Amino acid sequence: MKRSLILLVSHxxxxxxxxxxxxxxxxxxxxxxxxxxxxxxxxxGSRPTLESSAKRLxxxxxxxxxxxxxxxxxxxxxxxxxxxxxxxxxxxxxxxxKGFGPPPREELAAAFLAWFRQDRMATLDFLFEKGMEPGKxxxxxxxxxxxxxxxxxxxxxxxxxxxxxFRIAQLLGTKLGxxxxxxxxxxxxxxxxxxxxxxxxxxxxxxxxxxxxxxxIDMALASGxxxxxxxxxxxxxxxxxxxxxxxxxxxxxxxxxxxxxxRKLEEQKEMVGHLYRYADPSVPLDxxxxxxxxxxxxxxxxxxxxxxxxxxxxxxxxxxxxxxxxPDYRYAFRHGAMxxxxxxEAVRKTFPELAAASDYETxxxxxxxxxxxxxxxxxxxxxxxxxxxxxxxxxxxxxxxxRDNSPETYYSMISLAPGxxxxxxxxxxxxxxxxxxxxxYREYGDAYVEWLRTLxxxxxxxxxxxxxxxxxxxxxxxxxxxxFSSR
Amino acid sequence: MEPTKLRKALPWxxxxxxxxxxxxxxxxxxxxxxxxxxxxxxxxxxxxxEQGAGPAERSGxxxxxxxxxASAAGVHRLAWKSLAYEGLDRQERLKASGLILRExxxxxxxxxxxxxxxxxxxDYELLLHFDEVFRRxxxxxxxxxxxxxxxxxxxxxxxxxxxxxxxLDETQRREAMEGLPAEAREAIEKREKQG
Numbered sequence: 001m002k003r004s005l006i007l008l009v010s011h012x013x014x015x016x017x018x019x020x021x022x023x024x025x026x027x028x029x030x031x032x033x034x035x036x037x038x039x040x041x042x043x044x045g046s047r048p049t050l051e052s053s054a055k056r057l058x059x060x061x062x063x064x065x066x067x068x069x070x071x072x073x074x075x076x077x078x079x080x081x082x083x084x085x086x087x088x089x090x091x092x093x094x095x096x097x098k099g100f101g102p103p104p105r106e107e108l109a110a111a112f113l114a115w116f117r118q119d120r121m122a123t124l125d126f127l128f129e130k131g132m133e134p135g136k137x138x139x140x141x142x143x144x145x146x147x148x149x150x151x152x153x154x155x156x157x158x159x160x161x162x163x164x165x166f167r168i169a170q171l172l173g174t175k176l177g178x179x180x181x182x183x184x185x186x187x188x189x190x191x192x193x194x195x196x197x198x199x200x201x202x203x204x205x206x207x208x209x210x211x212x213x214x215x216x217i218d219m220a221l222a223s224g225x226x227x228x229x230x231x232x233x234x235x236x237x238x239x240x241x242x243x244x245x246x247x248x249x250x251x252x253x254x255x256x257x258x259x260x261x262x263r264k265l266e267e268q269k270e271m272v273g274h275l276y277r278y279a280d281p282s283v284p285l286d287x288x289x290x291x292x293x294x295x296x297x298x299x300x301x302x303x304x305x306x307x308x309x310x311x312x313x314x315x316x317x318x319x320x321x322x323x324x325x326x327p328d329y330r331y332a333f334r335h336g337a338m339x340x341x342x343x344x345e346a347v348r349k350t351f352p353e354l355a356a357a358s359d360y361e362t363x364x365x366x367x368x369x370x371x372x373x374x375x376x377x378x379x380x381x382x383x384x385x386x387x388x389x390x391x392x393x394x395x396x397x398x399x400x401x402x403r404d405n406s407p408e409t410y411y412s413m414i415s416l417a418p419g420x421x422x423x424x425x426x427x428x429x430x431x432x433x434x435x436x437x438x439x440x441y442r443e444y445g446d447a448y449v450e451w452l453r454t455l456x457x458x459x460x461x462x463x464x465x466x467x468x469x470x471x472x473x474x475x476x477x478x479x480x481x482x483x484f485s486s487r
Numbered sequence: 488m489e490p491t492k493l494r495k496a497l498p499w500x501x502x503x504x505x506x507x508x509x510x511x512x513x514x515x516x517x518x519x520x521x522x523x524x525x526x527x528x529x530x531x532x533x534x535x536x537e538q539g540a541g542p543a544e545r546s547g548x549x550x551x552x553x554x555x556x557a558s559a560a561g562v563h564r565l566a567w568k569s570l571a572y573e574g575l576d577r578q579e580r581l582k583a584s585g586l587i588l589r590e591x592x593x594x595x596x597x598x599x600x601x602x603x604x605x606x607x608x609x610d611y612e613l614l615l616h617f618d619e620v621f622r623r624x625x626x627x628x629x630x631x632x633x634x635x636x637x638x639x640x641x642x643x644x645x646x647x648x649x650x651x652x653x654x655l656d657e658t659q660r661r662e663a664m665e666g667l668p669a670e671a672r673e674a675i676e677k678r679e680k681q682g
Contacts, residue, residue, distance in 0.1 A: 010503065054565035057590065061566070061583040062573050102582050134582070328571075328580040334607070335571035372607060404608035406640050444642040451639050 064103035074142050077110030078117070086114030091126070100135025109142045116143045120155065128164040137167070144171050149179060149187055156191075156200055169203025177209035181218035188223055188230065201230075202237040213246035221256060228261040235271070241278035242321070248275055249283055269294040277313050285353045288314055311354075315361040316368070316400075318351055323369045326350070334373045340381050343370065364393050372403040375413040391417040391425050399432040407444070407451045410436055411460060419459035429459070434467040441471070449480065563591040567602060581613065588616040596620045597627075604637040604644065614647045621651040625663040629671045649678040 081089065090111035098105065116123040123143065127136055144152060152172045159165040176184040191200045208216050213234070220230035231247065238244040251257055265272065273294030276283070289310040292298055298306050323329060329346065332338040338346075344366045348355035355362045363381050370378035371394075382393050394417035398410065405413070414432060421429055440448045452468060455461040469484035566587050570580055591599040596617065603613050621628055625648075631637075632645045652663055652675050664672055 051562055051565060054562040054569070057562065057587060058566040058569045058573075058583075061570070061586040062575065064586055065575065065579045065582040102586060134578075323577075325576060327574050328577045330607075331577070331580055332571045335568050337571035406608060406638070408638060409607070444639050447635075447639045447642045 064101065067101075067103040069104045069109050069138050069142060070106055071142060071145065073106045074109045074113055077106060078113035081111060081114040083114065083118040086111050086118070087122075090115050090123070094126075100133060100139065102135065104135055104138045109139045112139050113142055113146065116146065121158075124159070124164070128162075132164065132167065140167065141171060144168065144175075149175050149183075153187055153191060156203075157194065157196070161196055161199065166199065166203045169200050170207030173204035173207025174209055176204060176219070177207075177212045177215055181215060181222040184215075184219040185222035185224075188219065189226065192226070201233050205234045205237040206239060208234070210243065211246070213250040216247065217250055217254070217257070228258045228264070231257070231261050232264065235268075235275075241275050242280055245275040245279040245283075248272060249279065270296060273298070277310075278317055281318050281351055281354070285314070285357055311358050311361050315354055315358065315365045318354060319347060319362070319365040319369060322347065322350060330369065330373050333370050333377070340366070340370055340378050344381060364397075367393065368397045368400070371397050371413045371416075372401055372405050372409055375409070375416055379416050388422055388425070391419075391421070392428070395425055395428045395432055399428060399435065404443070405436075407440055407448060410440070411455070414460055415458075421459065429463050430467055433460070433463045434471065437464060437468045438471055441468070452484070563587055563594065563599065564602060567591075581610070584610075584613055585616055588613060592616055592620060596624070597631075600631070600644075601636075604640060608640065608643060611643055611647065614644070618651055621648050622655060622659060622663050625652060625671075626666050629667060633670070645674070649674060653678050 078086070090108070093105065093108040093111055094100065100108065112123060112127065120143075127140065127143075144155075147155065149172070152168075152175060156165060156169045156172055159168060176187060179187075188201075188204070191197060191204065205216075216234055217231065220227040220234075223230060234247050235244050273292050276288050276291035276294070279288050279291075289307055292310040292313070293301070293306055298309055301309060327346075329338065329343045333340065333343055344363060347362060347366050351362070367378050367381040370381070382390055385393065394414065398414040398417075401410075401413070414429070417425070417429070419425075419429075437448075437452075444451070452464060455464060465484040469481045472478075472484065473481035567584065570583050570587075573580070573583070575583060588599055588603070591602075600617060600620075603610065603617075606613070617628075628644075628648055632641050632648065635641045637644060652660060655663060660675075664675060667675075
């Protein structure tokens, strides 16, 4: 009996050893259990176990989107193509399934480059023929890298006015930012000739390299009498207020700026306050708060009220910007890769000054961003707040969500504030439903009306229906107004 | 070892070697993956059904999936979810999602569509990867819309489908509209009038 037991154990041990051996290098230690992907903010605790084919697919996708064109390879390959071959190859590769990527393809960029060297206009006409996309933009950059700044400017002037030519002007701006200020100023003077000068200057300002506003100022000063117009062009023409604010930060402490520019800036207090709201987070928080006093609604505020109002807006801007251009935290939250608390922690690390200044604002803004993904899971961030404060935070979030939310999602967010409402909360809830209902009716039409009919009893049903009824009455839709005005 | 003892031990050495081979065979990676894949595919299918994205009720919409398709859906779905762990920024992630969709749409566009429609509406730009499906399988797509498979969000799908059909040239549009029910044709005509 004892011997049989020993034999059984030893056989099982050997079988186990075989299994261990064969699996040991197949599955990395971090590959853990898999839960079927669900739309939830609940942290799944571990990365899903990936089948090798799934892992390969994901790895390839990530590598493809990270890949950048190797300029040296592109130029070398282009040098080997005859003009006739180049055009034929460019057309063929652009039309095949891989197209402009991702991943970007050196052979395709090389074919375009070789063609461009022979016939710039025909190449660009073909490149822009069916609109632009990121892959085409990568090719365009390779083509324009061939040109001297003078040739590049000539191309901008020679091309017909269009969004594509505007893009070429933006890339000229990137190039000018690398030149000596006097050289860039001479080209800017040339760019200001002709009928399309405003459009070209706008493009150049928008393409100016990030973090180099000081060089733009130097270039503007080198241009002589034109400096004020060029500096104002930078402030007014950048689509991004954060980028425009770089110039305000860069002029600090300088005493070589034209008087009329400084005088004009004095008259533009509202703009200055607005731009500092969007300033790069590397600008000290106290300075941003103080500069926001330029805004009319904060001009006479007490220091406490100024700080409170400014922090609310700065936290909204910074955290929203991070969610748009930083790591895709919302996707990570949606698929259980990160919990709300983990994202809050990442935000704190990104904005330590803000987090130290107001844990409340940081927390509530992160909640704001995540609630549309999974309201219940995001609620953990604010559940400890006193009831009235929490209700107001929830309703505020519903009023100022930056997302397109389906009615179901919207309802799940605003239902976290169950009512009854205080005198402060009630008009805000009404405003929230009023705005959302109008938007949802535009987007979903009758499907929204049908959905509204199915809402369960409660404060949100009452407010959603009454505000919708008013909206329908205003639009002259009497039947709907009558139906929804009754409870 | 003495020859007699060795002779006596030989059968046990043999059975132990067999056990070792059995361990290697039973737990070989592709077998385990295949089993895991099936479980995952089932789990995914179960999740989809739980969340109301199972086969639609109307005829013509809920084509039963073959086991191969279900397994492929599991692979693509796993890859899709794993992007959440990559630290990509939003634009990179959307591009990576698009690359996975490119393959997925070829294998099982309906499972791929279910997945996109379960993301938040600001990810619906990924629906451009269904342009070919919208044209080729216009009838099936219309059935999904009509069955309200994605709740109120079916309207968002409808809007994008209409844009796609309206953008086709005359011949392709006529082909796509063949066999569509009257409501679908009316919706397309209305969209075209709006420009």
